Structure formats: C-alpha cells, structure tokens
Amino acid sequence: MNLGDRMHNLQLSEDQEMIVDTVRKYVADVVAGKAQEHDEHRTYAADEFAGLAELGVFGLCVGEEAGGAGMGLVPFVAALEAVGMHSSSLAALWIGQVQSALALEAAAAAQVGDVVGGAEKAAFVGPEHGLVLASGRISGRARVVVGGGEATQFVVAAVENGAPVLAVVAATAIERTPLLALGLASAACTAVTFANSQATVVATGAAAIAAIRKAQVAGWIGTAATAVGGAQGSITVARKHAAERIAFGKPLLVQEAVQRKLVEARRAADAARHLAWHAARVADLGQDATEAAIGARLMAVDAMVAAADEGIQILGGFGYVVEYHVERHYRDGKMFDVLDGGGEALRNRLAAMQFA
Numbered sequence: 001m002n003l004g005d006r007m008h009n010l011q012l013s014e015d016q017e018m019i020v021d022t023v024r025k026y027v028a029d030v031v032a033g034k035a036q037e038h039d040e041h042r043t044y045a046a047d048e049f050a051g052l053a054e055l056g057v058f059g060l061c062v063g064e065e066a067g068g069a070g071m072g073l074v075p076f077v078a079a080l081e082a083v084g085m086h087s088s089s090l091a092a093l094w095i096g097q098v099q100s101a102l103a104l105e106a107a108a109a110a111q112v113g114d115v116v117g118g119a120e121k122a123a124f125v126g127p128e129h130g131l132v133l134a135s136g137r138i139s140g141r142a143r144v145v146v147g148g149g150e151a152t153q154f155v156v157a158a159v160e161n162g163a164p165v166l167a168v169v170a171a172t173a174i175e176r177t178p179l180l181a182l183g184l185a186s187a188a189c190t191a192v193t194f195a196n197s198q199a200t201v202v203a204t205g206a207a208a209i210a211a212i213r214k215a216q217v218a219g220w221i222g223t224a225a226t227a228v229g230g231a232q233g234s235i236t237v238a239r240k241h242a243a244e245r246i247a248f249g250k251p252l253l254v255q256e257a258v259q260r261k262l263v264e265a266r267r268a269a270d271a272a273r274h275l276a277w278h279a280a281r282v283a284d285l286g287q288d289a290t291e292a293a294i295g296a297r298l299m300a301v302d303a304m305v306a307a308a309d310e311g312i313q314i315l316g317g318f319g320y321v322v323e324y325h326v327e328r329h330y331r332d333g334k335m336f337d338v339l340d341g342g343g344e345a346l347r348n349r350l351a352a353m354q355f356a
Contacts (some may be wrong), residue, residue: 010277016075022055023079027086032212035087038186039328044150045186053118058097058335061218066105067116073218074286077225084229084342085236088332090112091189091262095222096147099124099215100155106211107166107203111153123151123192128341131194135143136201138169138194149178149188156199156304166208167199172292179328183335184294184326213290216340222294223336224276226302230329231269231307235262237325238311241318258314265307272300293352298343 031048038045052058058184060076062068076098083091097115100122104112114120123145125131138158142148153346156170175193203211206277239262242253250260279292310332312319337343 004011005348010220010274012078016071016192018080019057019060019069019071020078020082021311023057024082025053026051026055027082031083031090032086034056034187035090036322036325038087038089040189040293040322042180042185042186044188045087045093046150046157048087048090048119051052052094057094058101058118059116062105062112062116065296066101067113068101071151073221073280074284076218077221077280080222081229081232083228086229087224088230088329088336089184091226092146092184092187092221092336094189094287095210095219095226096123096151097121098222099219099272100153102165102218103157103211103215104168105212106203107207109168109202111202111276115153115155118225120153121147121151121335122153123147124219125154125156126216126340127157127164127212128345129157129196131156133199133201136199138171138199139196140194140283140292143265144179144181145190145192146173146184146187146339147163148192148230149176152186154192155215156194157173158199159174159213160204163205164208164212165201166203166211167201169194169197169199171203172243173197173199181335183331183333210240212264215225217279217289217339219290219340221276221279221283221295223339224272224293225294227297227304227333227336228269228273228276230304230332231265231268231272231300234304234311234326234329235265235269238262238307240263240325241315252314253322261310264339265310265336267305268303268306269298272296272303275299291342291350291353294346297340300334301333301343304336305330310335338354 059068064070101115115122129142152171156167177191179189181189245252275296279296283289311326
C-alpha cells in the first residue's frame, strides 16, 4: 500500500478491500494477458465479461433488496482502476452493466435481477442520444453504444411529450451497425437504431429523472476511474522502458526531460484519482454528485490521454507498437472523450452548473 492509499479519501473497508483484491487478482490472472489480442483483432471480451459476472461484481453498487452487495460506488471505483490499467474495453462494458442495474433498481423494475446476475447483458443508452417514446415505442439513433453489439437488453433514457422516461428494449427490437471505433475495440461499440421499437416503460416523471441521473453519475465516475487506471498503465510502461533503454551511455530515466514527463503524468493521474474517489463518496452519501462526477470524468480522461501521449514520446517508435500498450491507452482515452455526448458538451454542462 502506497502513501496515497493510506490517505483517508482512498481508504476502503475490510469487506470492500476483499472485493477489490479479488478483482485485481482476476485482472492479473485472466484479463491482462488477453487485452492486447482482443484489441488487435477487435474481438469482444466475452469470457472476461462472463468472469466478472461469476465474481458477482455487477451488483456491487446495487442494494441488497435488489440482489446486490450494497457496497456503493467506492469499491467499484477502486476495482475499475485495476481493470482500466489493462483493458478499458472490459471496464467500459462493466460500467454499462452497472449503469443499467442502478437505473433499474432506482425504478424498482423487475428486470434488475437479471442484470445484476449477468443473465442479461445490458447496455445503457443515455439522454444525450435524444431518443423519443410514443405509444410504447422508441424511435431515434444512438451513434455509439458501448456493449451494444452484444447486449441482450437496452436500458434507455428517452423523452415522451417532453418528459423523461426510462424504458427497457430487447435486442431483438433494434437494428445494430458495428463500428470500427478508434478505441475500446473489444467493447462491441455499435450504432443502434430504434426504429419504432417496442419498449417497456419502467419509470416516468420524477422517478425516471432520478433513475437516469443515478446511471449517469455512475457512468461518469466509472469512466473517471477507468481513465485513471489507463493513465497508470501508460506511466508504468513508460517508466519501465525509460529505466531499461540506454541512450548516450545512460538510462533514459535519469534524463531530466524524461523524469519531468513522468512526474507531470503522475501528478495529473493522482489528482484525477482523488476527484473520482471524492465523487464516489459524495454519491454514496446520497448527495448530488453530478458536478463532482463530471469534473472527475473530464480530469481523468485528460490525464489518460496526456499520460499515453507522454508515454508514446518516451518510447519513441516503440510507442506505436501494440505490444507496448501505450498507443491503445491513447486510442481508448480519445474514445472516452466522445462518449456521454462528448467532452465539450460535459464542459458546457459543468460551466452552466457553476456559473448559471
């Protein structure tokens, strides 16, 4: 445990630590060795996703009454860091499953049990896609849905007569178009068309607003944690290479310019990590974590991209080779920046909240 882990904001309870350690071991034993191959061949991380289901972590943040563990977002954040360090794709799939479970739990929907247990592979489709519900059917197109290519169920935020609604749509009722996305290559990112698709409405009005917001906050915080892990992954690879690479008779790591790059990358990642954990704790206290969650997400994605960029520069030509992973972290970070309506839209939303 390093100094940062001993700080109060980053402490876990004994039960939470046990869960996170289980995920870290799973990542080390199963996920890390396959992430590159999945990304290179754009294969869906099916076995790894099923492994998370077997660990029972899809219900980590869901209350016990709904079949979950009731541990809140803090251990989720800690575990996602470990996953994100090796596979942002798997982390993004996990986030979508948790978003769906939390939204269904908040709506007291019967479908929550199947999502928590992993019997249904769920994808959350947020309000940024502008989908419309009329007479029990949803229309519109979501340009990028993480996990959409393999999901069996879509938990959808839509609008009916100008008011938010939360609905569930079976995969058989939608049209999918696979995407050759820049990043998250093994997360089955897909464009989804809802062509007057039959939907089951599970919440309307205030209940729908609360459920959708809960899923959004979890998504922003989860993305922040994953991005912190991705930044740490790039820093680890770059530091190892700099320690081993000899230039002009000495390791790159002793050069001040290289040290400065690593220091700045680490500083940004550490700051983002604290913001992510803070946002998770605010949410777990039942307070409005919207502003904290958006801020953490923006900071962490920026930190991930910057760390990967510095890693590529330190590695030189090796930085563009898939075996060194930093180019994948860069692509994944850029992909995160276009989700949730895009980083600029989130910055505008944060500005509106702070200066309205």
